[in-house]
Amino acid sequence: MILKGKTALITGSTSGIGAACATALAREGCSIMINGFGDADTIEAQRKDLEALSGAKALWSGADMLKPDEIAAMVERCHAELGGPDILINNAGIQHVAPVDQFPLDKWDQLIAILLSAPFHAMRAALPFMKDKGWGRIISTASAHSIVASPNKSAYNAAKHGLMGLTKTAALEVAQQGITINCISPGYVWTPLIENQIPDTMRIRNMSRDEVINDVLLAAIPQKKFVMPDQIAAMALFLCRDEASAITGSNMVVDGGWTAQ
Ligand code: NAD
Numbered sequence: 001m002i003l004k005g006k007t008a009l010i011t012g013s014t015s016g017i018g019a020a021c022a023t024a025l026a027r028e029g030c031s032i033m034i035n036g037f038g039d040a041d042t043i044e045a046q047r048k049d050l051e052a053l054s055g056a057k058a059l060w061s062g063a064d065m066l067k068p069d070e071i072a073a074m075v076e077r078c079h080a081e082l083g084g085p086d087i088l089i090n091n092a093g094i095q096h097v098a099p100v101d102q103f104p105l106d107k108w109d110q111l112i113a114i115l116l117s118a119p120f121h122a123m124r125a126a127l128p129f130m131k132d133k134g135w136g137r138i139i140s141t142a143s144a145h146s147i148v149a150s151p152n153k154s155a156y157n158a159a160k161h162g163l164m165g166l167t168k169t170a171a172l173e174v175a176q177q178g179i180t181i182n183c184i185s186p187g188y189v190w191t192p193l194i195e196n197q198i199p200d201t202m203r204i205r206n207m208s209r210d211e212v213i214n215d216v217l218l219a220a221i222p223q224k225k226f227v228m229p230d231q232i233a234a235m236a237l238f239l240c241r242d243e244a245s246a247i248t249g250s251n252m253v254v255d256g257g258w259t260a261q
Contacts, residue, residue: 001027001028001029002028002029002240002241003025003028003029003030003087003240004028004029004030004056005029006029006030006031006084006086006087006240007030007031007032007033007078007082007083007084007085007086007087008021008022008025008030008031008032008033008084008085008086008087008088008089008240009032009033009035009061009074009075009078009084009085009087009088009089009122009126010022010025010032010033010034010035010088010089010091011035011036011065011089011090011091011092011118011122012035012036012065012091012092012093013032013034013035013036013089013091014034014035014036014037014038014042014043014046014060015036015038015191015192016189016191016192016193016229017091017141017186017189017191017229017232017233018034018035018036018089018091018092018141019034019046019229020229020230020232020233021089021091021232021233021236021237022034022046022050023049023050023053023233024230024233024234024236024237025054025087025233025236025237025240026050026051026053026054026056026058027053027054028054028237028240029054029055029056030054030056030087031054031056031057031058031082031083031084032050032054032056032058032059033058033059033060033061033074033077033078033082033084033085034046034047034050034058034059034060034061035060035061035062035063035065035074035092036092037062043060044060046060047059047060057081057082059077059078059081059082061074061077061078065092065113065114065118066110066113066114066118068117068121071118071121071122071125072121072124072125074122075088075122075125075126075129076125079129084129085126085129085130086130086133086135086136086137087136087137087138087139087240088122088123088126088136088137088138088139089138089139089140089141089236090118090119090122090123090138090139090140090141090163091140091141092114092118093114093115093141093193094110094111094114094115094193095111095153095156095193095196095197096110096111096155096156096200097152097153097197097200097201097204098152098200098204099151099152099204100154103154103155107155108154108155111155111156111159112155112158112159115155115156115159115160115163116158116159116162116163116166119140119163119166120166123138123166123170123181126138127170127174127179130174130177130178130179131174131177131179133178134177134178135178135179136174136177136178136179136180137179137180137239137240138167138170138179138180138181138182139181139182139183139184139236139239139240140163140166140167140181140182140183140184141183141184141186141232142160142163142164142167142183142184142185142251143156143160143185143186144185144186144187144188144220144253144255144258144259145157145160145161146160146161146163146164146183146185146251147185147251147253147259148258148259150220152201152204160185163183164183164251167181167182167183167249167251168249171248171249172249175248175249178245179248180239180244180245180247180248181248181249182239182247182248182249182250182251182252183250183251183252184232184235184236184239184251184252184254185251185252185253185254185255185259186227186232186254186255187220187221187226187227187254187255187256187257187258187259188217188218188220188221188226188227188256188258189226189227189228189229189232190226190227190228190229191229194217194226198212198213201216220258220261221255221256221257221258222256222257222258222260222261223256223257224256225256226256227254227255227256231254232254235252235254239252
């Protein structure tokens with residue numbers, strides 16, 4: 001168990017990629033604070049499963065990643081109750097698809113807040129604790145859309161490109177303090193985030209569900225299949241290992257070949 005004695009705070013971990021990361025780190029003995037929305041009983045069952053896997057404490061925070069004060073309080077609570085965070089995974093995310101000139105202003109603000117500002121607020125609050133210990137891992141789930149763009153995703157693409165800039169900057173600032181800061185950039189991973197954007201894309205592009213899956217989503221992917229959440233979690237776990245201590249300010253791409261084109 002390589003993460004025994006460590007604590008990870010994982011935003012947006014009640015579903016999809018974040019939940020897979022929580023499981024992977026708990027299997028290595030890590031104490032976990034999960035975060036995100038969902039059914040209370042389901043979240044409680046997930047929390048108990050994580051404790052059974054890790055043999056360590058797991059907590060849930062309902063902090064809203066739209067709200068900087070709630071993000072700071074979440075990090076403080078993680079420190080007070082679990083002694084961390086040693087590992088911060090910025091992962092919470094939403095999507096909205098619309099052309100720039102029809103993009104709702106409130107959606108622009110929400111996407112930038114959750115995908116770009118929330119990682120800033122979380123790392124701002126977590127870094128002093130990591131500096132004190134001389135050890136830390138910050139991993140942000142970016143996207144192939146931190147490297148390339150697709151139409152109708154202006155806020156998402158702008159935020160994910162920006163997240164990589166934030167990551168590089170912070171990584172340089174703490175390069176000599178035992179803290180690494182990286183992004184993981186998945187291609188399309190089959191999670192509710194992807195499933196939920198299919199109806200809007202069907203409407204905007206006047207396509208059937210199968211056409212959106214095959215001609216829009218998988219069209220960009222040389223491997224012609226979705227990445228699995230466990231494959232992203234395996235990369236996150238690798239970045240936590242001592243063997244990965246020289247990787248910082250990097251964008252670890254797990255995208256089925258998408259951005260190689
Ligand atoms: P998901 O919809 O399965 O999970 C999103 C999580 O974020 C959930 O736990 C949800 O409750 C939480 N969340 C949403 N709004 C929140 C808020 N305001 N405050 C707190 N938590 C909130 O999505 P996913 O596909 O697992 O996406 C996770 C991350 O991976 C996102 O940052 C996304 O941009 C990125 N990503 C996903 C894909 C993909 O294909 N699924 C590809 C590249 C990058």
